Amino acid sequence: MANRIMLNETSYHGAGAIQEIANEAKARAFKKAFVCSDPDLIKFGVTGKVTDVLDHSGLAYEIYSDIKANPTIENVQHGVQAFKDAEADYIIAIGGGSSMDTAKAIGIIIANPEFEDVRSLEGVAPTKNPCVPIIAVPTTAGTAAEVTINYVITDVEKKRKFVCVDSHDMPVIAVVDPEMMSSMPKGLTASTGMDALTHAIEGYTTKAAWEMTDMFHLNAMALIYKNLEKAVNLKDRDAIDNVGYGQYIAGMGFSNVGLGIVHSMAHSLGAFFDTPHGLANALLLPHVLKFNGKICPDLFRNMGRAMGLDMDNLTDDEAVDKVVDAVRSLAIKIGIPQTLKEIGIKKEDLPMLAHQAIDDVCTAGNPRNVTEQDILALYQEAYE
Numbered sequence: 185m186a187n188r189i190m191l192n193e194t195s196y197h198g199a200g201a202i203q204e205i206a207n208e209a210k211a212r213a214f215k216k217a218f219v220c221s222d223p224d225l226i227k228f229g230v231t232g233k234v235t236d237v238l239d240h241s242g243l244a245y246e247i248y249s250d251i252k253a254n255p256t257i258e259n260v261q262h263g264v265q266a267f268k269d270a271e272a273d274y275i276i277a278i279g280g281g282s283s284m285d286t287a288k289a290i291g292i293i294i295a296n297p298e299f300e301d302v303r304s305l306e307g308v309a310p311t312k313n314p315c316v317p318i319i320a321v322p323t324t325a326g327t328a329a330e331v332t333i334n335y336v337i338t339d340v341e342k343k344r345k346f347v348c349v350d351s352h353d354m355p356v357i358a359v360v361d362p363e364m365m366s367s368m369p370k371g372l373t374a375s376t377g378m379d380a381l382t383h384a385i386e387g388y389t390t391k392a393a394w395e396m397t398d399m400f401h402l403n404a405m406a407l408i409y410k411n412l413e414k415a416v417n418l419k420d421r422d423a424i425d426n427v428g429y430g431q432y433i434a435g436m437g438f439s440n441v442g443l444g445i446v447h448s449m450a451h452s453l454g455a456f457f458d459t460p461h462g463l464a465n466a467l468l469l470p471h472v473l474k475f476n477g478k479i480c481p482d483l484f485r486n487m488g489r490a491m492g493l494d495m496d497n498l499t500d501d502e503a504v505d506k507v508v509d510a511v512r513s514l515a516i517k518i519g520i521p522q523t524l525k526e527i528g529i530k531k532e533d534l535p536m537l538a539h540q541a542i543d544d545v546c547t548a549g550n551p552r553n554v555t556e557q558d559i560l561a562l563y564q565e566a567y568e
């Protein structure tokens with residue numbers, strides 16, 4: 185079997201990298217940008233850092249901000265029409281996963297109009313054409329949507345999230361500028377950072393993992409685990425930079441091999457209760473780690489060493505527990521809630537969540553095979 189690696193055509197990294205957007209747009213003879221960014225980023229001047237670059241270079245653009253934290257089918261359909269009305273020829277996605285996922289869906293449908301219902305994009309859709317060119321500018325160090333072939337859309341009517349996996353949706357250019365991430369509030373830095381750590385861990389343990397993606401994921405774990413507390417609590421600039429690099433590297437890996445049931449369970453929470461994705465992942469991660477550790481303790485030894493833990497002379501159970509405890513301790517230090525009850529989920533809702541999570545596209549990648557009852561038991565464990 186051949187292992188496939190897909191990455192951005194071009195990526196820029198480092199402070200001031202957003203200046204390269206104008207150079208790329210001109211070099212590619214782009215005429216007008218469709219700027220996808222959420223209302224808060226526009227309100228607080230973050231989007232303006234990029235549109236200032238466009239203004240200074242005399243590049244035309246139109247802003248689209250009908251984007252929710254968990255983007256919906258309606259957000260996408262409105263965006264498709266707005267793109268057509270703007271007569272744009274490329275997209276600049278500014279934000280976290282919400283802006284980028286919306287941009288990817290819009291770009292795919294513009295190039296493949298037979299999928300305009302949006303729901304037909306679920307799973308691995310048979311699109312034929314590459315999406316509208318996207319320049320992706322992350323403002324959170326978490327989703328890595330700027331380097332993945334995945335996006336997630338919420339079906340409000342059916343109260344479910346669906347994952348789309350499409351090699352045609354990857355942004356042609358990623359611009360990872362730490363100056364775009366430095367203004368994140370503490371809670372968002374914490375939850376998106378834990379999202380990135382979850383990507384690294386699930387990507388490393390998923391059934392499809394192999395040598396090259398292992399290299400990405402172990403390096404990402406080291407960067408995120410060792411720097412996230414300082415990035416959140418001290419606003420340490422070097423730490424913020426390192427978490428930003430770590431989340432991108434994790435995306436380079438998991439986009440090519442998939443994830444596991446932390447994400448399946450988080451998607452269900454997001455669909456029913458609009459739970460922020462990073463928060464859901466962070467809360468569930470220790471419980472799923474303990475569950476999966478029963479079958480792959482040697483992977484936990486490697487993960488622990490990447491995080492800087494002493495993993496010598498430990499039994500299998502001790503190795504798993506050490507990594508689980510380290511992840512939980514980090515989450516507590518940066519203010520992540522520890523129970524589903526704490527974030528307002530009701531116990532009677534857990535069977536419904538489990539029923540949906542078992543059918544999520546990420547479930548198949550989990551290293552340990554699971555049943556709906558296994559997932560329900562994990563939700564119950566995380567409840568209080």
